[in-house]
Amino acid sequence: MPEVIMNGPEGRLEGRYQQGSGPNAPIALMLHPHPQHGGTMNNKVIYALFQSFQKLGFSVLRFNFRGVGRSQGKFDRGEGELSDAAAALDWLQTWNPNASQCWIAGFSFGAWIGMQLLMRRPEISGFISVAPPANIYDFSFLAPCPSSGLMVQGDQDTIVPQESVTKLVNKLSHQRGIKIDYRMIPGATHFFTEHLDQLTQTVDEYLNAQVPEVAAKIRATR
Template identity: 65%
Template sequence: MPEVIFTGERGRLEGRYQPAKTRNSPIAIILHPHPQFGGTMNNPVVYNLYYQFVNRGFSVLRFNFRGVGRSQGSFDHGTGELSDAAAALDWAQSVNPDARACWIAGVSFGAWIGMQLLMRRPEVEGFISVAAPASLYDFSFLAPCPSSGLFVHGDKDAVVPTTAVATLVEKLKTQKGIVIEQQIVPGANHFFDGKIEDLMGVIGTYLDKRLPGSRKDSAA
């Protein structure tokens, strides 16, 4: 899990990167929760998401948004963080010029940023949005949503009601050719405390369905 430093709009950004073993493997970018509420690239959900993709043969990057850890800059209410995410994807593509596709995965605030990046980058073919803050941020930019993906939420989430995510998913489901799935993890709060194994089971099942034959059990 090599440490990497790459250049963002406001200076250096700190990340962890695991290259795939084959040249044309897809890329995955993992985005962490809100920087001002303790979100970092070492968040347990982010860490486990990272390995969900590593274990399926992706080249995977997780990183700290500006002002977090050793990343330079300061919190920018989403605008700058979207720029950081774009810089992360640019960097990952620069070291994987033969990559055939890209996925975005985000947790809470990171899910909001990830869905905005999805709208701007047509090469993103799939997404995982965990605890998407549908009641806290405007998701109306998803008109239409260009890629299929998965929303996962806990039914005990006291930060974002499950109904808010369900309403968003129902809206997105109306688009032809795009399949949006929603899964609920019973007993899970916004941070999936004590339920990360259940969460990863849901995500792993979804990825195996979308990426048949990609599972690499030895790459842990």
């Protein structure tokens, strides 16, 4: 899995990149949890999401926000991290100018950043938000939400209560033309420690249904 170094707003951004199959391979960007609480691009949930997109032939990028690992800069309360995500997406698009689709996926803090990026980049066609911290951060900017997507939550999450995510999903689902697929994983905590297989299965099923033409091409080559 090639290591890449990108130019970010505050200097170097460290990432890992996997090139997709085919000249028009769709692209996906992974966004990790809170940098001040141990979040990195090597988080197990982020790595699982990375693999799900990779299996479908996407060109996939995960990277460290500023101040994490070898990425330069300091934590910036989300504002700078959003700029980092935009720079990473720019890099991904530069390497894949003919991508057929553009997706984002984030976990916890990364889900919040991802939804903000979704509002600013109309080319993003779908999203996956794992344990979006609706009780900690304001998601009211999703008015309206520009794309349909998947939200996944563990029913034993004590950091992000189920009620807060359910309220967010209900609000978005009432918007015209938007479908939020909301999946609850029984027994899973915020970090999905013993439920990564169930999380991966949920994401795989969703992606196979949403991008069937990509899945069909991959199956044909096996």
